[in-house]
Amino acid sequence: MPSFLDPDLRRALAERVRYCHEMGIYDFYWREPRTNASATVQADADDPALLPSQELRDEELREEMPAKRSVVVAKDANENILRVLAPHAEQNVTDPIAALQLIREDLGECVRCKLHQQGRKQIVFGVGNPRAELMFVGEGPGADEDTQGEPFVGRAGQLLNNMIKAMGIRREDVYIANIVKCRPPGNRTPERDECETCSPFLMRQIAVVKPKVVVALGAVAAKNLLAINAPMSELRGRFYDFIPAGAQSSDPSWQGTKLAVTYHPAFLLRDPRQKGEAWKDLQMVMKYLGLKPPKKDE
Numbered sequence: 224m225p226s227f228l229d230p231d232l233r234r235a236l237a238e239r240v241r242y243c244h245e246m247g248i249y250d251f252y253w254r255e256p257r258t259n260a261s262a263t264v265q266a267d268a269d270d271p272a273l274l275p276s277q278e279l280r281d282e283e284l285r286e287e288m289p290a291k292r293s294v295v296v297a298k299d300a301n302e303n304i305l306r307v308l309a310p311h312a313e314q315n316v317t318d319p320i321a322a323l324q325l326i327r328e329d330l331g332e333c334v335r336c337k338l339h340q341q342g343r344k345q346i347v348f349g350v351g352n353p354r355a356e357l358m359f360v361g362e363g364p365g366a367d368e369d370t371q372g373e374p375f376v377g378r379a380g381q382l383l384n385n386m387i388k389a390m391g392i393r394r395e396d397v398y399i400a401n402i403v404k405c406r407p408p409g410n411r412t413p414e415r416d417e418c419e420t421c422s423p424f425l426m427r428q429i430a431v432v433k434p435k436v437v438v439a440l441g442a443v444a445a446k447n448l449l450a451i452n453a454p455m456s457e458l459r460g461r462f463y464d465f466i467p468a469g470a471q472s473s474d475p476s477w478q479g480t481k482l483a484v485t486y487h488p489a490f491l492l493r494d495p496r497q498k499g500e501a502w503k504d505l506q507m508v509m510k511y512l513g514l515k516p517p518k519k520d521e
């Protein structure tokens with residue numbers, strides 16, 4: 224949160240952003256102030272067909288909808304809206320390792336949501352190649368991840384490793400993170416306010432890594448990244464154009480960045496019959512990235 228922002232201006236700005244969200248406008252960019260020092264937030268509605276409207280986030284959203292951009296998930300929390308829009312320490316840092324480190328430092332010993340007092344051992348930030356072309360996003364740390372401080376290191380992680388290997392790449396080649404960085408007690412689904420509080424940091428990680436494809440693992444990741452509510456059967460099987468909230472939608476380097484949805488590995492452990500479907504999703508991603516499955520003896 225920039226300290227120069229007058230509280231009244233901050234409130235007004237948050238109101239304006241909320242108003243835009245209710246209009247179905249989610250992409251914003253900074254414009255230099257014309258007169259005094261206050262920042263102006265301008266909605267980028269250059270391509271309204273690509274902007275999701277409020278109704279599209281309702282239950283009845285259906286597969287035939289056009290490709291959607293990522294949106295600011297926060298709707299009710301002013302602080303979150305402003306955190307996404309505010310300039311960040313890593314913004315002009317070109318080395319992604321240093322940039323990710325700055326985000327980690329900004330996160331600190333986070334107490335922004337209630338998960339910090341519900342038994343988390345540590346924050347699970349994310350792991351992998353800071354220049355990865357492929358990024359996986361899960362739901363939130365489980366017990367093993369909470370203990371080891373790394374995403375997807377338990378049984379679901381072993382399956383994810385196998386899925387990555389089947390794509391002809393290694394775990395070290397990709398970047399892996401979660402919607403929330405602290406373990407929800409009893410592995411419950413992270414709640415909306417927890418996701419909204421945490422996701423600005425994930426968006427910043429995505430903006431730094433700049434993968435060509437983000438794969439959302441499971442419905443929680445998909446719904447949060449896309450800010451839409453639809454069953455997995457409708458979310459899977461296609462690419463979505465994706466720009467992380469807070470990134471400039473006019474930045475041409477985001478062109479071609481895609482998001483795909485597949486089943487969460489923990490779900491596949493419970494229902495292995497769906498592995499074939501997940502493999503179809505991964506094959507779609509492989510084709511886009513030009514990846515070939517390893518030869519039998521590799």
Ligand code: URA
Nearest residue numbers: 361362363364374375
């Ligand atoms: N499940 C997740 O969603 N994330 C992890 O890191 C581990 C299990």
